[in-house]
Amino acid sequence: MPPVIDKNLCNACGICWDVCPQDVFTFENRKEPPEIGYPKECWYCGACYMDCPKEAIRLKLPLQLHIVPSPALYGPPKRGEEENLRKAAAFTRSVIKE
Amino acid sequence: MAKIEKEEYTCNICVVGGGIAGCSAAIRAGELNDNVILVDKSNPERSGCAGSGIDHIWGYFPEVQKQEGVSLDDLVEDHIQNVARGLANREIVRYIAETSFQRILDLERYGARIRYEDSTLPGKLRLQYQLHKCRNTLHFDGRDIKRIMTKAAKRNGAKILSRVMVTDLLLENGQIAGVVGYGTRDGKLHIIRSRSVIMACGRPNRLYKPYNGMPFAIRMPPALTGDGKAAMFRAGVELINMEFLSIPGRWSSKNLIRGGGLPRGSFQPPGIGLNALGEVIRPRTHEFEDYGEKWRGCFTPFGTGKTFQSELDAGRGPIYADMSWGSEEDQEYMKWAVSQEGLGTAFLHLMEEYGLDFRKHKIEIWPIEPEHSAFAACGPIVDSHCSTNIAGLYAAGDEAGGTPQSVVPGALTMGYLAAESASEHSKKIAGLPMGKGEEEVEEFCNQILARKGGDSWEDAQQFIQNVMTDYNIEYRSETMAQRGIEYLEYLKNTMQLKGENPHEITHCLEIRNLIECGQIILRSTIERKESRPPCLKRKDYPHQDDNNWFCFLGQKKIGDNIVFEKHKP
Numbered sequence A: 001m002p003p004v005i006d007k008n009l010c011n012a013c014g015i016c017w018d019v020c021p022q023d024v025f026t027f028e029n030r031k032e033p034p035e036i037g038y039p040k041e042c043w044y045c046g047a048c049y050m051d052c053p054k055e056a057i058r059l060k061l062p063l064q065l066h067i068v069p070s071p072a073l074y075g076p077p078k079r080g081e082e083e084n085l086r087k088a089a090a091f092t093r094s095v096i097k098e
Numbered sequence B: 001m002a003k004i005e006k007e008e009y010t011c012n013i014c015v016v017g018g019g020i021a022g023c024s025a026a027i028r029a030g031e032l033n034d035n036v037i038l039v040d041k042s043n044p045e046r047s048g049c050a051g052s053g054i055d056h057i058w059g060y061f062p063e064v065q066k067q068e069g070v071s072l073d074d075l076v077e078d079h080i081q082n083v084a085r086g087l088a089n090r091e092i093v094r095y096i097a098e099t100s101f102q103r104i105l106d107l108e109r110y111g112a113r114i115r116y117e118d119s120t121l122p123g124k125l126r127l128q129y130q131l132h133k134c135r136n137t138l139h140f141d142g143r144d145i146k147r148i149m150t151k152a153a154k155r156n157g158a159k160i161l162s163r164v165m166v167t168d169l170l171l172e173n174g175q176i177a178g179v180v181g182y183g184t185r186d187g188k189l190h191i192i193r194s195r196s197v198i199m200a201c202g203r204p205n206r207l208y209k210p211y212n213g214m215p216f217a218i219r220m221p222p223a224l225t226g227d228g229k230a231a232m233f234r235a236g237v238e239l240i241n242m243e244f245l246s247i248p249g250r251w252s253s254k255n256l257i258r259g260g261g262l263p264r265g266s267f268q269p270p271g272i273g274l275n276a277l278g279e280v281i282r283p284r285t286h287e288f289e290d291y292g293e294k295w296r297g298c299f300t301p302f303g304t305g306k307t308f309q310s311e312l313d314a315g316r317g318p319i320y321a322d323m324s325w326g327s328e329e330d331q332e333y334m335k336w337a338v339s340q341e342g343l344g345t346a347f348l349h350l351m352e353e354y355g356l357d358f359r360k361h362k363i364e365i366w367p368i369e370p371e372h373s374a375f376a377a378c379g380p381i382v383d384s385h386c387s388t389n390i391a392g393l394y395a396a397g398d399e400a401g402g403t404p405q406s407v408v409p410g411a412l413t414m415g416y417l418a419a420e421s422a423s424e425h426s427k428k429i430a431g432l433p434m435g436k437g438e439e440e441v442e443e444f445c446n447q448i449l450a451r452k453g454g455d456s457w458e459d460a461q462q463f464i465q466n467v468m469t470d471y472n473i474e475y476r477s478e479t480m481a482q483r484g485i486e487y488l489e490y491l492k493n494t495m496q497l498k499g500e501n502p503h504e505i506t507h508c509l510e511i512r513n514l515i516e517c518g519q520i521i522l523r524s525t526i527e528r529k530e531s532r533p534p535c536l537k538r539k540d541y542p543h544q545d546d547n548n549w550f551c552f553l554g555q556k557k558i559g560d561n562i563v564f565e566k567h568k569p
């Protein structure tokens, strides 16, 4: 189930159902929390998660979409590299004269 | 037998598709005091490519570009030659470059934040290098841009008709007379009569097998199924570039993250591309000649003599984006940028839920499914007013053909321009046209309503994705495309789709459009007898042939015949 609604927090306002571009939710009984009618059609866009006024929604990934952790390899810049990297990063942040 | 119910509306301008292009059109048409209906398949507040955010917009920023010694002409030329490889609608590209900043200032007036204290650039703008050879891409708070634009459209008087999927155009004596759509929740046929129509339904997605095996977890919005292009084709509109396609669409992590954080795309301060051995394939500094002093451009080779693909081919995959280094400011900036980008807030939430951390983990990236991408720019051929070949019908944004990488600035500016053109046209039409065009879709829906049992739309979709992937990707050729067309024709004539409710019937109508788009694409593939990398590679014509094919290849229906025409860009 991609979006998971915490029924204790949900006030059945229907906003998630209203904004979902994929019509994943069904909201027949307007007094109860929406149901996840079409879980396989979720785009993982997060609109429901962002717009829920009660922070009652979490997204859950099916196994095949899990991102299997892999430790960062690069680590701190090597000697002699640091200044160039710092400049490039600041350049990207539009901070040019430091 | 149950028959579909109908509802009718009238307006001066009907805007179809409430993405950035459609919202921009509705805002401008409202400003011009026109009676506007904006129809969207979902809800414009969160629909389309930009529904959950965009983080950058390119344009010509006079103060900054003048300091760099880059004129508007230089930018236009750079876009046409280097980004679009010569094949682009020059007048529209110029219009986009020239007016994008004006539209960005409109967004600021509507409430979007575009200025930042830490920036040392004029106007406190955060500007990055992206597609072009100058610092002309605004990085900004675009997460809620669609909510902001929808509000502005409503304020200007546009009526919003959500959850209606437009399927066909209404015509009267060859002129536009409105559109017909299916209510994705109410199951009714909505007939909208109007003096002019602006089409802005975006790209045709869901045509190819997704690399992660999940039909809706694709990179592009899965709600977009080429409905606008299919409807226009049926009505006799000429479409171009339909054979162009990016393989792969991009590199992404399970399609859950877009450009955000990755090296390339929207640039992030600490992004580095690694192979599985931890060797740097794409250094953070690769775009700079003298490390931060002079920009070389993002389309330049990485400088390591390697590409992501070459590393996979050499047996040193997978590829990772490593964003672990950098100052706290760099990390903060990156997280901000990711959160503004589409799907990005969801990605940060998922990282937290699954215990991932940019400082500690690198993110694996893969080449994803093929796309009719921004680079392909397929759709109706338009003139410098966004007019199609049907009087009163306009196209804007990703819907329109011939403007590669126009993306958000293209949608913002063309929407605005199309509204001005449509408004002019509507003034010239005295009575409201009473056209036809709803018969075919009415019949299609009534058959489904009458049918007990039948084929599922999921099976039909898989059929289409198998055909398009097997016959139009690796082994593209005339004979393969011909066979692909036969398959889709077979599907069209054989399938007996079932639909239990409006949600499922909507998917059945999408199948109708996916078949239409698939056949158009395969026909154009056969007709363009060359290869044109990176968007077309044929086995039987492996070479680019500029003498014969430096053109937009148009395809249009006249009666029962299909005719092709070459257009010089």
Ligand SMILES: Cc1cc2nc3c(=O)[nH]c(=O)nc-3n(C[C@H](O)[C@H](O)[C@H](O)COP(=O)(O)OP(=O)(O)OC[C@H]3O[C@@H](n4cnc5c(N)ncnc54)[C@H](O)[C@@H]3O)c2cc1C
Binding pocket: B016, B017, B018, B019, B020, B021, B022, B039, B040, B041, B042, B043, B044, B047, B048, B049, B050, B053, B054, B055, B056, B057, B058, B164, B165, B166, B167, B181, B200, B201, B202, B203, B219, B220, B221, B223, B224, B225, B227, B228, B258, B341, B342, B343, B374, B396, B397, B398, B399, B406, B407, B408, B409, B411
């Ligand atoms: C996740 C993501 C992030 C991106 N980020 C950026 C970025 O930061 N900067 C950038 O320049 N570009 C970005 N792009 C590309 C850019 O967002 C698009 O090119 C641009 O938004 C296209 O706008 P549009 O209005 O033409 O089409 P879309 O945004 O695709 O909108 C199409 C609209 O039409 C509606 N529709 C579809 N079919 C029908 C129908 N049958 N009837 C009625 N309505 C229909 C849809 O619901 C949708 O609202 C991004 C793309 C994606 C997918």
Ligand code: SF4
Binding pocket: A005, A009, A010, A011, A012, A013, A014, A015, A016, A017, A033, A034, A051, A052, A053, A054, A055, A056, A057
């Ligand atoms: S938006 Fe949140 S509170 Fe409202 S119905 Fe959905 S889950 Fe419940």
Ligand code: SF4
Binding pocket: A002, A003, A019, A020, A021, A022, A023, A024, A025, A041, A042, A043, A044, A045, A046, A047, A048, A049
């Ligand atoms: S993540 Fe997007 S597609 Fe999925 S349920 Fe939420 S709003 Fe709908």
